[in-house]
Amino acid sequence: MLPKINAALVEKVLVRFIRDEFGKCGCKKGILGLSGGLDSAVTAALAARALGPGNVLGLIMPYGKGFPEDVRDAGNLARRLGIRHKTIDIAAQVDIYFAAHPTRSRVQRGNKMARERMSILYDYSAREDAFILGTSNKTELLIGYGTIHGDMACAINPMGDLYKTQVRELAAHLRLPAAIRRKVPTAGLWPGQTDEGELGLTYEELDDILYGLVEGRRSRREMVEAGHRPAIVARILRMIKNSEFKRKLPPIAKLSPRSVGHDFLYPYDWGK
Amino acid sequence: MKIVLAQIVPRLGDVKANVELHLDVLEKARRRKAGLVVFPELGLTGYTLKDLVEEVALDPDSDPRFRKIVSRSKGLSVVVGFVEERPAEKGLFYNAAAFIADGRIVHVHRKVFLPTNGMFEEAKFFAQGRDFRTFEAPFGRAGLLICRDFLHYGASYVHYASGADMIVCISAAPGRGVEGGDAFETSRMWELMGEAVSYFSTAFVLYANRAGSEDGVTFAGGSFAFAPGGRLAARAAAIDPDLLFCRIDLSAVRDARRKWLFKRDEKPEVVWRSLERIVRASED
Numbered sequence: 001m002l003p004k005i006n007a008a009l010v011e012k013v014l015v016r017f018i019r020d021e022f023g024k025c026g027c028k029k030g031i032l033g034l035s036g037g038l039d040s041a042v043t044a045a046l047a048a049r050a051l052g053p054g055n056v057l058g059l060i061m062p063y064g065k066g067f068p069e070d071v072r073d074a075g076n077l078a079r080r081l082g083i084r085h086k087t088i089d090i091a092a093q094v095d096i097y098f099a100a101h102p103t104r105s106r107v108q109r110g111n112k113m114a115r116e117r118m119s120i121l122y123d124y125s126a127r128e129d130a131f132i133l134g135t136s137n138k139t140e141l142l143i144g145y146g147t148i149h150g151d152m153a154c155a156i157n158p159m160g161d162l163y164k165t166q167v168r169e170l171a172a173h174l175r176l177p178a179a180i181r182r183k184v185p186t187a188g189l190w191p192g193q194t195d196e197g198e199l200g201l202t203y204e205e206l207d208d209i210l211y212g213l214v215e216g217r218r219s220r221r222e223m224v225e226a227g228h229r230p231a232i233v234a235r236i237l238r239m240i241k242n243s244e245f246k247r248k249l250p251p252i253a254k255l256s257p258r259s260v261g262h263d264f265l266y267p268y269d270w271g272k
Numbered sequence: 273m274k275i276v277l278a279q280i281v282p283r284l285g286d287v288k289a290n291v292e293l294h295l296d297v298l299e300k301a302r303r304r305k306a307g308l309v310v311f312p313e314l315g316l317t318g319y320t321l322k323d324l325v326e327e328v329a330l331d332p333d334s335d336p337r338f339r340k341i342v343s344r345s346k347g348l349s350v351v352v353g354f355v356e357e358r359p360a361e362k363g364l365f366y367n368a369a370a371f372i373a374d375g376r377i378v379h380v381h382r383k384v385f386l387p388t389n390g391m392f393e394e395a396k397f398f399a400q401g402r403d404f405r406t407f408e409a410p411f412g413r414a415g416l417l418i419c420r421d422f423l424h425y426g427a428s429y430v431h432y433a434s435g436a437d438m439i440v441c442i443s444a445a446p447g448r449g450v451e452g453g454d455a456f457e458t459s460r461m462w463e464l465m466g467e468a469v470s471y472f473s474t475a476f477v478l479y480a481n482r483a484g485s486e487d488g489v490t491f492a493g494g495s496f497a498f499a500p501g502g503r504l505a506a507r508a509a510a511i512d513p514d515l516l517f518c519r520i521d522l523s524a525v526r527d528a529r530r531k532w533l534f535k536r537d538e539k540p541e542v543v544w545r546s547l548e549r550i551v552r553a554s555e556d
Contacts, residue, residue: 005450009453012511013447020485216303267285267487270284271285
């Protein structure tokens with residue numbers, strides 16, 4: 001079973017991490033996409049504590065008039081945290097592309113939208129001289145439930161080692177609004193999509209299985225013996241393996257005695 | 273004697289800045305009449321060095337930056353963590369700890385146990401130390417350990433067997449596990465060992481860990497001092513930087529050894545013969 005976190009300790013570590021990383025780069029401002037969902041709300045709250053609310057900018061980037069409650073919740077959250085926010089409708093740039101290159105794939109459209117939001121975030125990062133805070137949690141990272149070069153793109157990722165259910169614990173500790181905490185998680189790729197509906201299991205069960213596999217280093221057989229459904233365990237293992245590419249930089253073909261990505265090894269914090 | 277556990281946040285790869293940081297702490301220690309200042313593992317360089325190791329390596333006998341620290345140790349004892357490269361061993365880089373007293377380097381310990389698993393990759397970049405030796409410090413016999421050395425309890429035993437009144441461990445231990453109390457769960461591991469070693473060695477155990485974060489890893493802080501007999505003398509902040517001043521009574525070693533006769537009754541020759549047999553058997 002996934003143990004409960006000490007949310008106050010986690011808050012302290014993550015706030016310090018954000019402050020440290022920004023401090024090393026001499027960067028005062030942070031920017032992130034605000035979806036109206038839980039993960040971006042928690043990240044925004046941590047960033048506001050670490051950097052001061054006035055130094056955090058939340059971009060709300062809806063596609064047209066879809067998801068009006070999320071847009072409203074995101075705006076309310078920004079006001080509650082005292083952070084700056086701005087709404088940018090991505091419909092025009094998405095529509096013009098798909099008018100020329102039509103598709104019926106909802107996933108393809110959703111991924112394109114995630115990457116449009118990413119490109120806007122990076123542009124605003126340059127305009128504002130602000131670092132992008134990622135909002136991916138450990139559950140998503142492990143099963144690859146994110147768009148590579150889309151919502152996974154960021155400068156630092158404070159919550160990448162917290163499972164989704166632990167993010168909920170942290171959200172309660174941070175006293176985030178109930179409207180956001182009780183919201184059914186969705187990647188927002190299309191209206192009516194929910195994570196748990198698409199995955200076919202609850203986050204509680206998913207996190208328990210991931211915790212057993214990752215921290216517990218249990219085998220598939222041991223997970224089944226512990227009472228988890230064999231088909232589910234097999235599917236989760238497949239998702240983890242199939243998404244390893246999203247958690248790595250692409251392999252570089254090695255030719256020389258010292259190559260980027262192989263044996264040219266420096267810390268991320270190099271020279272900061 | 274007043275001691276200082278300097279739970280600092282070194283700048284990664286910036287020896288010059290870290291020397292200044294060390295000198296600043298030494299000045300504060302001197303003003304408050306401390307006798308011993310302990311800095312963390314790789315305090316002069318930062319921890320997550322990887323290929324930077326060769327850029328920050330220095331010879332403690334000739335490097336002007338290091339000599340600055342040595343020269344500011346008049347009337348003081350100082351333990352400093354750095355990357356050592358001697359002219360006689362070019363290209364070999366050691367994760368090292370120097371014991372400096374009164375303007376002189378008394379002893380240098382090279383880390384023996386280099387963690388290289390999971391998040392750790394020290395043996396990829398460092399040469400391995402091969403000895404544990406005690407030395408005569410101004411306040412008694414002492415032995416140095418670096419981080420993971422301390423978790424292999426044979427290392428402390430060697431210091432104990434060779435007469436250490438004080439075991440000083442310098443550390444850059446990352447925190448892991450956030451389910452417990454107000455500190456990382458791994459902090460308990462260090463303190464447990466500190467308590468046990470100080471109890472059964474009837475010696476002082478000082479542990480200086482660092483704070484701050486590098487590449488997403490947060491160092492756990494929680495430096496501590498145990499007096500002989502497992503008595504906690506002081507504990508620094510968890511996670512946050514701290515400059516922990518603490519007074520210790522050096523006569524506690526004698527007191528503890530009159531009460532608990534572990535040291536008098538110790539049989540290193542039996543341990544040695546048994547170990548020799550085990551090592552021989554494993555070599556056959």
